[in-house]
Amino acid sequence: MTISVAQAQEKFQPVPDKKQKMSQKGEEPLDRQNNGSEKDKTAKRKEYDINLYKIITHDRDTMVIDTSLTIEKDYKYNYLRKDDFELMPFSNLGQTYNSLGYTFDRPSAFPSIGMRAKHFNYDEVEDVTYFNVPTPTTELFFKTAMEQGQLLDAFITMNTSKRMNFSIAYKGMRSLGKYQNILSSTGNFRLTANYRTKNDRYAMRAHFYSQDVLNNENGGITDEAVLDFQNGVEEFLDRSRLSVAFQDAENILVGKRYYLEHDYKIVRRKDSLRDNNLRVGHTFNYETKYYIYNQDRENAQFGTSYVPTFIRDRSQLRKLYNQASLSYMTKTFGDVKFKANHTKYEYFFDKILYIGSNVVPNKIEGDVVAVGGEWRHTIAGIDLRADLLANVSGELGGNYFKGRANYDLNDDINLGASIVINSKAPNFNFLVNQSDYIDYNWRSDFENERTQSLNFSLKSKKWLNADVSFTSLDNYTYFSGLTADAQVSPQQNEDAITYLKVKVGKEFRYGKFALNNTVMYQKVTQSGDVFNVPELVTRNTLYYTDKWFKKALFIQTGVTFSYFTEYFGNAYSPLLGEFYSQNQQKIGGFPRFDVFINAKVRRTRIYFKLEHLNSSFTGYNFFSAPNQPYRDFLVRFGVVWNFFS
Template identity: 50%
Template sequence: MKKIIFSIILLIFSINSFSQIELGINKSIGGNKNKKYKDTTKGRNVDGKFNDIKFEETDITQYLIITPERDTTYLDTTLSIKKEYKYNYLRRDDFGLMPFANVGQTYNSLTYNFKDDNLLPNFGTRAKHFNYLDAEDVNYYHVPTPLTEIYYKTAFTQGQQLDAFFTVNTSKQFNLSVAYKGMRSLGFYQNTLSSTGNLRITTSYKTKDKRYVANMHFTSQDILNEENGGITDESIPFFETGDEDFLDRGVFEVNFENAESLFLGKRFYLNHTYDIVKPNDSTQTNKLQVGHIMMLEDKSYKFEQSRSDDFFGEAFKTNNLVDRNEYERFYNQLRVDYTNGIIGNVQFNVSHNNYNYGYDKVLYLDSGTIPNRIKGDILSVGGKYKKQYKGFLLSGEAQLNVVGDYDSNFLSAKAGYKLSENFDASVGINHHTVAPNFNTLLYQSDYVNYNWKNNFNNIKTQQIVFDIKSDKYVNLSLDFNTITDNVYFAKNEDGNVKPFQNSATITYLRAKLQKEIRYKNFALDNTVLYQNVSDENNTLNVPQIVTRNTLYYSNHVFKKAMFLQTGIIFNYFTEYNMNGYDPLLAEFYTQNQQKLGGFPRLDFFINAKIRQTRIFLKAEHFNAAFTGYNYYSAPNQPFRDFAVRFGLVWNFFL
């Protein structure tokens, strides 16, 4: 693996040395497309002299990134503290998530956002979905020249991460992109190998008159984890004492060493629109558009164990245990959008879902029959509204199942005001009713206690949201939630994990504040989250305080050839009843017997930007040895020890 990574990086450096174009914003070429330039990499003659070469002006703002909602931004090759926060396995800010010991394992959630708009139960196995890209996570592109991005970062013990991305416009009408993120890491504890892959292929097409626009993508994703159930209860005292004989984490006894899980997902997605009536100029604002979305998605989850273990209770057989469930969804939506300068944008849509979840066989037990399938069809209707007037923005969305077995619905409304370029404020309400995840309704296993068929009530959530966005003053988000009939996993009186429904109403308050304070080349970036839960049954556990504080220094060095950022990141959350992890279900479960948390995590980083390359070096959790070995990601799941990791993100343009 190391040889492959090294060869790829060496090849990229070779290509870059002969083909990278320096980009700017109307600086190096002064806006004159016919001006002659001496290109020191492409225009050298055999005799060593330089030819005069003409090339078109290329602006970084021409490298467009288009979201599934068709909001557009452009490529950002700068180095900032936000880039540091996103430089991780998930490639997004992981504030509020507690990673497990090895890269590619799951994350324990320290906070929850109950805003949702799905009308079908989810597949389940939620612990495997942190690295899973849903349809709304896939972007599309439009570029003037071929663009490549390479993300690389070291992992743990014979481990590497690589995310390679390439996109090109074959014409002004058609774009193609291909990306693959691969990761393999052995880890420090016994039987914790992780190996994952995320393939993404996208295409975008529009006619010359821009009436017809189509975005399509295909994804194939796999997440493989060896499972060990965590270290044994007897090993915990040896971990917490910090004895030198146990600093080699491979010596710890784990609950089992003969199991692995595999989560697979494939998806084909198409979203295309046609403008029946299109504005001819800026004074004509009437627009009538029809659109269609089609999505076919398959998921499967398999847990294998060579020999049964008492960790999961009694089993039907002793060898070669295999639990496998699968889910197939075929989705179509037809919509009509009308836009008018006075009334705004109005959309009406009708959707059809065909779903099929389950197993290969019916299970007959002494306690009853466990069916093998949940399948059917759902017909939904809905609408959207959006109106912007000066600094005001009003938006709303609603959808309702009208035919089918699940009477789900959601409603959201939002009002916002933009006071200035540096100040936005908004308030919103969200209501959602949906059936619990499929794996809480139906599950089959070779272990006796992991078989059930439930008829839970719909989960009902209401949310009020208030946001202020101002980098100049403060970024503040506040949401108040009520959750009724929440479904959760917990251990029963026999110590086996099962799904339960909380008939009581939970109230959940979150307040998140972010503010950066600057003085010359120094900055202190602060993110603080406060949470409060009222739940008489103690089924939703979160820490009261989660904080991240970063003190860093930024400056240009080496005659401005390099931009440097270096600093220390402090992470902390208060002690609470942290959720446990069940590897057979790939789900977290509520527990109220053991409080964890209350330990600091300190990271030291040095990052640099040279042209379009960002280089990252970090000493992670460097305080581990002197603040105590009491750090856990979940019960019996120790957090990561001190480690030095490095890598880069590199954009280059052909």
């Protein structure tokens, strides 16, 4: 669902009276669709304010459904449905992405399963949104894939009453790809519900999410094929002819989540001087994930294996989470919440491995109890938020603090600042791994990773958008391929790493033409090539907009230039589902030009793009990761259709 910027920070509100008329400038009324004669349609037609069609985030910020066509919508018209400026996609849709930049604004005191290369299209609890709409609302998203496939994202939400909303969505993708054995197939199924009683004493929201990411893996093209690719040998312009490391492997990540969050107001006092209420809350989250790597026979890329054929590695994480909270809100002190949670976890493998007389542990399990608090208040127009949590029992120590302040200087300028301090155990696949490949078995004893991040932002349509972050990383844990011909292994960096990121965006307009620019500068101070990012990343779009055919058609067309400087980009391990640090091959330093023609008719947006138009005449040296070529020139199109019943 495409959304606009946050407009408020409010909880689920009842749907206003249906007789309310549309008032927002620039948006046409939403007409109820009816069958029957034109006379019946005229008699039954209702109009609704676009502001009534609400999206509520996990943090309870409220946004409205946005059916406009902007350059930001073009940037988000992709597989992930978000701006991928800091990501470098692989050749096939549904494969992984190399990271051109990093953010550390979502702290956690508990580690994840790992397999981070498989999680770009995996929605976490914080990514799920809820809805409140006066009429049934639908969005259909379609886009062509690379070859023999398509991407479809279908969504519908409705209110069964003023205080009860349901939504159902499914995003499915399948793409064969241009190279051998890189078929991708993914699915994301989501159900959500939210409810509030008439007296506002009880509120609930819940969701069920099932997600899977399946990829055939080929290990990248061979070193000999890299030379044929770079030299533009005509025979190999048909990319299916290029030799790959193997053609018999696949990996898959599957996750299911059951989530419920509800609270009840025990005490509520409201008069002209005060508005106090006391709430007790409970959150339940049960989630399972498993990761499988299958291969018909061993391959030298990963060394030797215990079994030469039918290699199968499987790891799984089960997590049961319960949180109890007590919140007290006053006009004087704001909203204060005290919380305590319990997490029961089990990370395990489907076999027991013996090396001589030693047994490689096949599971990590335990319980973690954590306590903390949250605070929200607005003082002198400054929106303040703080969140603190610390594990107080269990083998997995961890804690975090996140503080944030936002201030609207005027109608155009918003200033923001935040600080994040986080300590947690490394992801589970750093701690223990079992594999049929001999060198991919370990039981590590790492210290907690520690992160401190300071962030500043300025948002202004008139001037510019700017984000500056300074991050310090201690005990940074990573997968290393820094030693040539050695197998990938988990490592922990003993020295501190400092990371500076400055990101600036500005659009210049002249009549019907506009130049939209985003530039990111990064600087890393470290010993070795552990944490690698390009120094400069830029995206510049020159485009034209107009209304044609008596303003019935809104047109948007232009060209986008993208570029990042050379650096030792992380390499991809399909066995682990992870990226690893390397210092043998640089990627980057090549331009990308995309030409697009987008149009909008009522609430239907049409997208047509010539991707990487320059691929055949600026040199065949474009790679997403070592031995992983980026995409050749490709024509793609699709539509996004919003309609309101």
